[in-house]
Amino acid sequence: MAEQREMKAKTPWHSGKVICVAVFFIAALITLVAIAFVQNKPIPQKYKYGIVLDAGSSHTAVYIYEWPAEKENNTGMVRQRHTCAVKGKGISSYAQKSSGAGQSLMECIEDAKGNIPADKHEETPVYLGATAGMRLLRMQDSESAEEVMTSVKATLMSSPFDYQGARIISGQEEGAFGWITVNYLGKNFRKAAGTMGALDLGGASTQITFVSGQSVESPDNSMDFRLYGNDYQLYTHSFLCYGKDQVLKLALEKRLMPVETSLEDPCFHPGYSEKKSVKNVFDTPCVHTINKEDMDKSFTHNGTGNFTECQSSIMKVFNFSQCTNSRCSFNGVYQPPIEGTFGAFSAFYFVMNFLNLTGHSLADSKRGLEVYCNTPWDAIKERHPTVKHKYLAEYCFSGTYILTLLENGYNFTFENWKHISFIDKIEDSNAGWTLGYMLNLTNMIPAEAPDTPLMPHGGFVTLVLFLTIFLLILLLLWYKFLGLPSCSSPKEVV
Ligand SMILES: O=P(O)(O)OP(=O)(O)OP(=O)(O)OC[C@H]1O[C@@H](n2cnc3c(O)ncnc32)[C@H](O)[C@@H]1O
Ligand SMILES: [Ca+2]
CATH class of the missing domain: 3.30.420.40 (ATPase, nucleotide binding domain)
Incomplete structure (x- = not known):
């Protein structure tokens, strides 16, 4: 009997208690593994x-x-x-x-x-x-x-x-929501690096929006947002009539007064010649009204293709002479000094991308346009047979306008030109005001940063599983080297 008891003490696997503990360990382990698998399984995403x-x-x-x-x-x-x-x-x-x-x-x-x-x-x-x-x-x-x-x-x-x-929507909303879009897509709101200004060039208006270190002098140009726990004071302005279609009318108006039968235009290619109706230029509140008689006339629009002259003619659409604030862009509109990086989208991108000027310095862009504007219209048409006729005819004008607006209008310099990125999309989403507008109306951008858990749920479950397995191994090692802690009463041990 004494021998048998000794044998049992030496081979504790035979003990009922050990078997019981082992069964519980294995059951617990299986349960843990099962939970980890179930929890980590990707749940079908609800959109x-x-x-x-x-x-x-x-x-x-x-x-x-x-x-x-x-x-x-x-x-x-x-x-x-x-x-x-x-x-x-x-x-x-x-x-x-x-x-x-x-x-x-x-x-x-x-x-x-x-x-x-x-x-x-x-x-x-x-x-x-x-x-x-x-x-x-x-x-x-x-x-x-x-x-x-x-x-x-x-x-x-x-x-x-x-x-x-x-x-x-108002011009301020258009500018501010474009700014929200590019910074939301660029995930700039929760980064220390700061935000990116937004430049939008449409057909009828253009917007400039950026965070200015200086306080914004005119209330019309100021918009405040609190997003993800940070305060932003935006400078924004929308220039009605300075989109690329309306500004062409402004430029033509200046050259067409008094109404003549033909118009020599340095912003169109040499050899370009098209008959146009005067009404097409004056059918907008952006230009002066003219008498009905002149309205019914037509004129021949002839290109002469000269970048420098084109730039001088475009300069005439800006008024730099009056400014009642400390500083202005043009037409008496207040603008603080340009600061930080900018994303330029819509027609800024369409035009600069077509002209292959998205990655160039201001000096190189001017040189590129000099050559481009001077290229005969026939050669341009031959080079781009599939491009829409209206766009193709106007790229010299539009490119020159973009350079003039940015340099002379907004005061970008040869130095900070490199801080402008001409962008169409950010990660498959178009830059523009629409996304920012929706985020705002659906309250999807909280004023305060949402609390985030220290680690994602899947990571948490995996960590718990690994720690449990680690503890089990420790327990087994302990048993192997030190034996099972005795369950018998101290009396029996004695
Ligand atoms: O913002 P507003 O002023 O209301 O105008 P929009 O929203 O209609 O203006 P877009 O940004 O869509 O386009 C800006 C201008 O660029 C023109 N455009 C669009 N695609 C173009 C392309 O590939 N090449 C040249 N011009 C283009 C378009 O006709 C407009 O005159
Ligand atoms: Ca637009």
């Missing part, structure tokens, strides 16, 4: 969607955004899922037949239906923001502007989406 229609002066674009439902307050989580370009011109071109404005959106609304899961249609907000084209129409004919807006509202309200409004 939310939002639609913004950018009713610009030249055209309307529909943007569909998507984001993971539970992460909507994190910077950089919303991305552009899809875009649809509305056929035809901008909604302001439907002034004489307002019902056509709403009708023109139908195709892209159908397209959006196919791009968002049907069960999400009802909860997907849809917004429309109209910009400078509608601002001009409102100035010219407020009744027609109202009718056009009523028409687009009706179309959006009849869609299955959650209609959240259609309005003409």
